[in-house]
Amino acid sequence: MKVLLLFAHPEARSLNGALRDVAVAELRRQGHEVQVSDLYAQGWKAAIDRADFPGLAANERLVPAAASKAAFEVGDLTQDVQEEIDKLRWADVLILQFPLWWFSMPAILKGWVDRVYACGFAYGVGEHSDKRWGDRYGEGNLAGKRAMLIVTTGGWEPHYGARGVNGPIGDLLFPIHHGILFYPGYDVLPPFVVYQTGRLDEAGFEATAEQLRERMRTLATTPPIPYRRQNGGDYLIPSMELRPGLGAPSRTGFALHLRDEDAGSSR
Amino acid sequence: MKVLLLFAHPEARSLNGALRDVAVAELRRQGHEVQVSDLYAQGWKAAIDRADFPGLAANERLVPAAASKAAFEVGDLTQDVQEEIDKLRWADVLILQFPLWWFSMPAILKGWVDRVYACGFAYGVGEHSDKRWGDRYGEGNLAGKRAMLIVTTGGWEPHYGARGVNGPIGDLLFPIHHGILFYPGYDVLPPFVVYQTGRLDEAGFEATAEQLRERMRTLATTPPIPYRRQNGGDYLIPSMELRPGLGAPSRTGFALHLRDEDAGSSR
Numbered sequence: 001m002k003v004l005l006l007f008a009h010p011e012a013r014s015l016n017g018a019l020r021d022v023a024v025a026e027l028r029r030q031g032h033e034v035q036v037s038d039l040y041a042q043g044w045k046a047a048i049d050r051a052d053f054p055g056l057a058a059n060e061r062l063v064p065a066a067a068s069k070a071a072f073e074v075g076d077l078t079q080d081v082q083e084e085i086d087k088l089r090w091a092d093v094l095i096l097q098f099p100l101w102w103f104s105m106p107a108i109l110k111g112w113v114d115r116v117y118a119c120g121f122a123y124g125v126g127e128h129s130d131k132r133w134g135d136r137y138g139e140g141n142l143a144g145k146r147a148m149l150i151v152t153t154g155g156w157e158p159h160y161g162a163r164g165v166n167g168p169i170g171d172l173l174f175p176i177h178h179g180i181l182f183y184p185g186y187d188v189l190p191p192f193v194v195y196q197t198g199r200l201d202e203a204g205f206e207a208t209a210e211q212l213r214e215r216m217r218t219l220a221t222t223p224p225i226p227y228r229r230q231n232g233g234d235y236l237i238p239s240m241e242l243r244p245g246l247g248a249p250s251r252t253g254f255a256l257h258l259r260d261e262d263a264g265s266s267r
Numbered sequence: 268m269k270v271l272l273l274f275a276h277p278e279a280r281s282l283n284g285a286l287r288d289v290a291v292a293e294l295r296r297q298g299h300e301v302q303v304s305d306l307y308a309q310g311w312k313a314a315i316d317r318a319d320f321p322g323l324a325a326n327e328r329l330v331p332a333a334a335s336k337a338a339f340e341v342g343d344l345t346q347d348v349q350e351e352i353d354k355l356r357w358a359d360v361l362i363l364q365f366p367l368w369w370f371s372m373p374a375i376l377k378g379w380v381d382r383v384y385a386c387g388f389a390y391g392v393g394e395h396s397d398k399r400w401g402d403r404y405g406e407g408n409l410a411g412k413r414a415m416l417i418v419t420t421g422g423w424e425p426h427y428g429a430r431g432v433n434g435p436i437g438d439l440l441f442p443i444h445h446g447i448l449f450y451p452g453y454d455v456l457p458p459f460v461v462y463q464t465g466r467l468d469e470a471g472f473e474a475t476a477e478q479l480r481e482r483m484r485t486l487a488t489t490p491p492i493p494y495r496r497q498n499g500g501d502y503l504i505p506s507m508e509l510r511p512g513l514g515a516p517s518r519t520g521f522a523l524h525l526r527d528e529d530a531g532s533s534r
Contacts, residue, residue: 010316011329046313047375049277062278064366065421099331103446104371107378108314114374137432154332158506163514163523165404165497165507167441171520175439179370230432239425240432247430253438253520256430 001220003027004091007038008098008109015197015205016152020097022209023150026216035087039108045080046111052078069119077118084116088142093219094186096176097150099197103172113180122184133237136183138229143185146219149173150192150212157195169193174254178227187224226259268487269300271358275365275376277307282464282472283419287364289476290417293483302354306375312347313378319345336386344385351383355409360486361453363443364417366464370439380447389451400504403450405496410452413486416440417459417479424462436460441521445494454491493526 005024009016020036027034050056053067055076071077077085088094098105105113117123122142126135135141151173153160160169170177173191181188192215194200194208215222228234234246247256272291276283287303294301317323320334322343338344344352355361365372372380384390389409393402402408418440420427427436437444440458448455459482461467461475482489495501501513514523 010314010331013328014330040314040316044314046378047277047307047311047373049307061280063281064277102377102380102384102450103442104377106314107374107381110369110371110377111313111374113369117369156505156507158508161506161508162519163509165502165509165524167445167521167524171438172442172446174434175370175442178434179439183369235432238423240423241425241428242430242432250517250519252429252517253522254434255520257432257434 001092002033002090003035003093003095003219004087005034005036005095005097006109006112007036008040008096008106008112010040012041015194015200016097016099018205019150019152019194019209019212022212023095023097023216026213027219030217035091037084037087037112039112042080044108044112045115046108048111048114052081052115054078065119065124069124072118072120081115081118084112085118085121088116092145094142094145094147094181095150096147098152100151100153100155100172103166105176117180117184125184128238130237132231133235133240135185136230137178138182138185138227139231140183140185145186146189146224147181147186148189148191148215148219149176150194152194152197154198155195160193160195171254177225178254178257182225182227188227189219189222189224226261228257228259268359269357270294270302270360270362270486271354272301272303272362272364273376273379274303274305275307275363275373275379279308282461282467283364283366285472286417286419286461286476286479289479290362290364290483293480294486297484302358304351304354304379306379309347311375311379312382313375315378315381319348319382321345332386332391336391339385339387348382348385351379352385352388355383359412361409361412361414361448362417363414365419367418367420367422367439370433372443384447384451392451395505397504399498400502400507402452403497404445405449405452405494406498407450407452412453413456413491414448414453415456415458415482415486416443417461419461419464421465422462427460427462438521444492445521445524449492449494455494456486456489456491493528495524495526 007020024034048064050062053071055071056067098109125140128134158164159166162168177188192212234243236243242256274287291301315331317329320338322338323334365376392407395401425431426433429435444455459479503510509523
């Protein structure tokens with residue numbers, strides 16, 4: 001398979017840097033082709049702004065989605081964005097690796113999403129009718145590919161548990177898993193999360209590295225998070241609400257968007 | 268009161284720009300002092316990196332939390348970050364205004380959080396003991412102040428409802444409300460959310476503007492989202508899990524972190 005790993009940590013000599021090297025080495029050992037987008041090393045521009053749309057007239061009002069759609073259609077995106085889109089089309093598997101900062105991704109990685117997810121490519125795709133609400137949530141230009149997160153946090157695992165003060169990790173990651181990865185079509189694998197990074201000694205690192213290697217060896221076979229497809233009949237159109245009767249009564253919030261046959265958390 | 272409004276849209280001639288002007292005018296009409304941090308206009312640097320820590324030796328490994336703590340303690344933060352911290356100390360109310368991009372804030376605003384929330388200021392505060400796990404989640408340097416979001420989205424309101432395909436808006440915003448605002452001490456007011464921005468006509472804008480003015484008039488009196496204080500006795504230490512018996516059986520996920528006397532959603 002072809003694997004694209006997005007790396008979003010400012011220090012190569014970090015736990016994240018070491019885990020990236022572990023993942024890439026194991027993937028290559030398995031015979032996969034690997035590309036790494038090291039956002040800090042690339043000097044990635046995080047904020048989407050007028051400079052993203054060279055075709056926009058000087059006095060024209062910037063409407064980001066409209067400008068993105070126009071630039072995507074005529075192939076007028078900036079070169080850095082176009083290169084990342086080409087990598088996404090090339091890759092069978094996308095891995096986003098980042099430290100969890102303020103319960104989400106670092107700004108530089110969010111800026112990769114904001115800029116690379118062009119209108120007409122990652123959203124604004126497909127027809128709207130009484131049977132479909134565009135190609136999204138399980139359909140779209142990235143359907144048939146797989147994605148997963150590698151995330152590190154200084155916090156303790158129980159703090160991110162079902163009753164932990166931070167909120168459950170699966171729910172905290174839902175806006176990324178479901179909203180950023182499932183949306184343009186990816187099958188999303190359960191995340192690889194490393195907790196209490198400040199206390200990881202050499203033995204702990206070795207155990208973590210081996211777990212990560214195992215996840216790299218099972219990329220093709222790990223069952224994805226069983227999100228419901230938007231256009232599979234489970235949602236009313238145009239309200240896009242889950243049909244009455246679907247979703248176990250005990251389920252609320254994000255967990256409603258898991259298929260009924262799959263019990264458990266929203267991870 | 269003193270109000271700081273953080274504005275994170277690249278175009279002044281946008282719906283967001285118009286709503287910002289409405290909010291600021293109403294706040295001034297009420298006699299409040301207002302400062303606006305217009306992140307795009309300020310050319311805000313989004314990605315935290317070595318340049319944030321001039322005191323770091325050239326060959327020293329960058330550990331962001333440690334570098335931030337060291338710089339904060341000796342007053343060696345960069346001037347742009349220090350100015351924002353001064354504004355946060357000055358303000359009684361913080362408003363974050365942004366378009367919802369990929370179910371979260373734009374990268375430039377996430378980069379404001381990543382950089383301005385210094386260690387020792389917004390986190391890493393207070394003592395750890397068998398009675399306290401630091402000053403966070405309702406305590407900390409920003410306790411006693413209020414915060415709220417003004418958010419716009421092209422999506423329809425039912426798509427963000429209790430059973431909507433995007434997930435409930437209150438849950439999608441939980442990582443910001445609870446993880447970014449409640450964490451360093453803010454009382455968090457319910458968000459002001461504008462849906463279907465692409466279809467807002469003149470009458471719709473006027474109605475929205477009037478609702479926003481009303482929210483600006485009631486900043487001091489609107490009840491905050493009733494999150495549980497971490498050190499108020501509801502959580503076990505050190506696992507930081509909600510004590511057995513707390514949280515109605517029907518509640519799961521983020522909603523567990525609302526006080527039991529307050530029924531309803533996690534908004």
